[in-house]
Amino acid sequence: MGPLPDPECTPAEQRRVSRKCQTSWSPRAQAAARDTDWVSPAVVASLLAVLVVGTTSLWVLADARARLEVGRPVTATIGGVTVDRPEIWAALCLLVVVLFLPLYLVARSAD
Numbered sequence: 001m002g003p004l005p006d007p008e009c010t011p012a013e014q015r016r017v018s019r020k021c022q023t024s025w026s027p028r029a030q031a032a033a034r035d036t037d038w039v040s041p042a043v044v045a046s047l048l049a050v051l052v053v054g055t056t057s058l059w060v061l062a063d064a065r066a067r068l069e070v071g072r073p074v075t076a077t078i079g080g081v082t083v084d085r086p087e088i089w090a091a092l093c094l095l096v097v098v099l100f101l102p103l104y105l106v107a108r109s110a111d
Helices: 011-015 027-036 041-069 086-095 097-109
Strands: 076-078 081-083
Touching: 041 086, 041 097, 076 097, 081 086, 086 097
Parallel strands: none
Antiparallel strands: 076 081
């Protein structure tokens, strides 16, 4: 449980975790709280998801290009549409990673 706020502070001052309102926090804890007040957990989760999807798509692009260079391209046909270019695989994984990453891995292992 944190320190009790000073009754003379306004609610806005209490949220800012200022020295006046939160006197029992150490200076290091106060600095850490001020540094992260603007970052919400939802923003962090969203950025992390974008980072994971972007990194995965770059890996798909590099892997598909490497397999194409050695003469073993990753291909899949869905409803008459054939996906065989590394750039298309990466773009599809970037847009709909939940569907196309597993499809890429299955097509890659079918080689």
